[in-house]
Amino acid sequence: MKKENNRIKVKDLLVSENLGKEVHVKGWVRTKRGSRKIGFIALNDGSTIHNIQIVVDFPEFDEQTIKLITTGSCLGVKGTLMKSEGHGQNVEIHAGQIEVYGTADPDSYPLQKKGHTLEYLREIAHLRFRTNTFGAVFRVRHTMAYAIHKYFNDNGFYYLHTPIITGSDAEGAGEMFRVSVLDHLDPPKTSEGKVDYEKDFFGKETNLTVSGQLEAELGALALSEVYTFGPTFRAENSNTPRHLAEFWMIEPEMAFYDINDNMDLAEDFLKYIVRYALENSPDDLEFLNNMYDKELLERLKFVVEKEFVRADYTEAIEVLKKADAKFEFPVKWGSDLQAEHERYLVEKHYKRPVILTDYPKEIKAFYMKQNTDGKTIRAMDVLFPRLGEIIGGSQREEDYDKLKRRINELKIPEKELWWYLETRKFGTAPHSGFGLGFERMVQFVTGMSNIRDVIPFPRTPRNAEF
Ligand code: 4AD
């Protein structure tokens, strides 16, 4: 790859053995300190959590230029790479030439040397990338995205791009955002006085997708193993540290997998991502461990090493009923588990990640494979420490008649799903899949307690500023 102006990244300089050589580095000033004669600038270019120290012999430089070098300003520095005598670094650059690309007025630059709260940094999300914390989080996020594609590619899965605009509201995973070009103050009306979506862009009602699963199933029933990795949208008014209105989901879908194969894949996949992050982002994870969560690295290693517990929903309900804990939401067979219940199972009872299966059919989606008891379906949720549910999935109902009956029972408009049903009519196959919320996974690996701090520009109720 061509490098512009022979610039060397800080990450590479810090391990360089080219002592005495001329180097060119560019980045943003984190701090500047020193006396009248000599200055030390900590420069960071985002390639690593670490800064490179620039040593400046002040009398050799124009005083006006030196004044412009303040926290937040952007510089290009040419100089000699030297062994550092100081603490905390092996090498430093003795500046020969400094070019100031952009100044940052110290009186108005919102990032000061002192630490800022994560809440404050959310209000300046356009600048928060320049902090150690967000540099680390977004480098780890990238590493994990890469690991996910690598895992599936290495295991023979195809990356399938499912649509973001969808014409079906069938999945029922959550409230949807409407996509429309109609004049919302004066929309065309049908003779019954309803909005006439026939006149809209697609000639029907459309929304932003809540999941790529149904389309991924169509792919799996020909390509065998596929996965999606894309944005999904839910218009729920959930103001929690685990919910976003726009989040990224990874959804593998596999022909010929039953629920046990599905669980094996989920466990192996999650462990792979965590291991990959531990191996490839050690500096960033160590920083996050020391800064926010002293048990982070231990927790990550624990998940990689320990076998996940597998239990069914009915057993989990029994455990929760006997629990010596006060829950806000009641525990009763048939109701959905809340985060507090999930966390109790993982953190207090089983003391490791848990995969729960065989939920009551009433609290899960129409497409899940029905068990012979008539009450439960072959669902699986993977529950993690601190978060609760991180994966939701199931074996899918492959029987045309059973699937159609369930669709009708739930009064889902059958004609909207004609294409989905046809795959059960022509060459149907047992198959399974699951969805991993990418931000929840990034939360787990970085230890950040709020999901808004692991996506560059979070979308939550009343918040779409950047
Ligand atoms: O359990 P969910 O709703 O499952 C599905 O959408 C299925 N179609 C998946 C499949 O079988 N292919 O969502 C899957 C995961 C959850 O376990 C959670 O990690 C994450 O997506 N998730 C959210 N993450 C952030 N904000 C939200 N509002 C989320 N809702 C779900």
Ligand code: MG
């Ligand atoms: Mg779920």
